[in-house]
Amino acid sequence: MQVAITGASGLLGTAIGRSLAADGHTVRPLVRRPTEDPAAIRWDPAAGRLDPGALAGVDAVVHLAGAGIGDKRWSARRKQEILESRTTGTALVARTLAAMPEPPRVLVCASGIGYYGDGGDAVLTEESPPGDDFVARVVVAWEEAARPAVEAGVRTVFLRTAPVLAGHGGLLPRMALPFRFFVGGRLGSGRQWMSWVSLEDAVRAYRFALETDLAGPVNLTAPRPVTNAEMAAAIGRALRRPAAVPVPAALPRLLLGREMADLLLFVSQRAHPAALEAAGFSFRHPDVDAALAAAFGGDR
Numbered sequence: 001m002q003v004a005i006t007g008a009s010g011l012l013g014t015a016i017g018r019s020l021a022a023d024g025h026t027v028r029p030l031v032r033r034p035t036e037d038p039a040a041i042r043w044d045p046a047a048g049r050l051d052p053g054a055l056a057g058v059d060a061v062v063h064l065a066g067a068g069i070g071d072k073r074w075s076a077r078r079k080q081e082i083l084e085s086r087t088t089g090t091a092l093v094a095r096t097l098a099a100m101p102e103p104p105r106v107l108v109c110a111s112g113i114g115y116y117g118d119g120g121d122a123v124l125t126e127e128s129p130p131g132d133d134f135v136a137r138v139v140v141a142w143e144e145a146a147r148p149a150v151e152a153g154v155r156t157v158f159l160r161t162a163p164v165l166a167g168h169g170g171l172l173p174r175m176a177l178p179f180r181f182f183v184g185g186r187l188g189s190g191r192q193w194m195s196w197v198s199l200e201d202a203v204r205a206y207r208f209a210l211e212t213d214l215a216g217p218v219n220l221t222a223p224r225p226v227t228n229a230e231m232a233a234a235i236g237r238a239l240r241r242p243a244a245v246p247v248p249a250a251l252p253r254l255l256l257g258r259e260m261a262d263l264l265l266f267v268s269q270r271a272h273p274a275a276l277e278a279a280g281f282s283f284r285h286p287d288v289d290a291a292l293a294a295a296f297g298g299d300r
Contacts, residue, residue: 002057003210004041004104006030006089007064011169012110012161015203016062028058030065045089050096055104060210061097064110065089066142069135070171074260083138090145098152107149108209111158113195113221113271114263115139121193125274126160126217135263143217157209162195162221162271164202165288167295175231176296179241188249190229193270195221198285198294208281221271224287231288238292 003020007013008029017027028039030050043050045065055061067085072078090109097103116124117131130140143158150156163171178184197205197220205220226234236243252261273281285291 001059002026002028003060003062004028004030004055004058005062005064006093007066010064011166012164012202013064015199016206019203019207045092048092050092052096052100055096055100058104060104060106060108061093062108062206063090063093066110070264074257079134083141086138086142087145090142094146094149097154098148103152103154106155106157106210107146108157108159108206109146111143111160112139113160113162113219113269115160116269116271118267119270120268121270124269124271126219133263134259155215157214158217159205159209159220160217161202162197164199165196165291165295166199167297172295176235176239179235179239179243182241183245184232184236184241185243185245185247186229186232187247187252187265190227190232190246192228192266192268193225194228194231195225195269195271196288196291197222198291200294201283201285204284205276205281212279214275214279218275219271219273220276221273222283222286222291223273223277225270226288234288234292237289238296
C-alpha cells in the first residue's frame with residue numbers, strides 16, 4: 001500500500017510512517033521544501049499547489065498537517081494561523097482528491113476532541129453536538145474543509161484525537177516537567193475531565209482507519225478518561241514523584257492568557273471512543289497508568 005502523509009515529520013506522523021514502513025508499505029511524505037527523498041511529494045498549501053499526478057497510485061492519504069495549537073501564546077494573528085493551517089491544507093487535499101479520475105480510496109484526517117467544547121461531566125460521543133468556543137469552531141471548520149473529498153465518494157475519516165501521551169514529544173513532557181522538580185500537582189480544582197490516548201494506540205487507530213471501513217467522525221481517545229487531579233497523581237506515580245503542589249488557575253491564565261489557558265488546560269472533556277469500540281478496535285493502553293508507563297519507560 002502507498003500512503004501519502006502530510007505532517008509526516010511531527011510526533012504522530014513520524015510514528016505512523018515508521019509503523020507503515022516496518023510492515024512493508026510505501027510512505028510518501030508531502031513536503032513544502034526541496035528534499036532528496038525520492039518518495040516525497042511537493043505541495044504548497046498557501047499557494048494552493050498540489051499536483052494530482054503526483055498522487056497517482058497512492059492508495060490512502062493521512063492528513064495531519066496543522067500549526068501546533070499550544071505552541072505559542074494566542075494573539076489574533078496566531079489564532080488565524082491555527083485556523084488557516086488546518087482549513088487551507090485540508091481543502092487543498094480534498095479538492096485534489098476529488099479532481100482525480102482514480103483517487104486514493106481513503107482519506108484519514110486528523111481532527112480533535114476540541115470539537116465538543118467544554119462538556120463538564122457529560123460523556124461525549126461522536127453523536128454529541130459541537131461546542132462554540134474558538135477551538136470547537138476551528139475543528140468544525142477543519143472537518144468541513146474536507147467536504148469535496150466526501151462528496152466525491154472518497155471514504156473520509158475524521159479522527160477526533162485526544163492529547164497523545166508520548167515521553168518524547170507533545171503535551172506530556174511539558175506536563176511532567178514540574179513533577180521532575182518535585183513541584184507537580186493538579187491544575188486549578190483538578191475536577192476537569194482529561195481525555196487522552198497513548199502514542200501506540202493512536203498509531204494503531206490510524207492504521208485501523210486505513211484498513212477497515214470506518215468513515216465520518218471517530219473519537220480517538222482511550223476509554224477511561226481521568227480528571228486532571230487523577231492525571232497529576234498518575235504522572236507522580238509514573239515518575240515516582242509527589243503530586244502535592246496544586247497550580248492555581250490564575251498562574252497559567254497569566255502566562256498564557258485566559259482564553260488559551262481555559263480552552264487548553266481547564267476545559268472539561270470526557271470523550272468516549274464509541275465508534276472505535278463498535279468497529280472492534282481494542283486498546284493496548286486503556287488506563288492511564290499503563291499509558292504513562294509505556295510513555296516514560298525507564299525514564300524515571
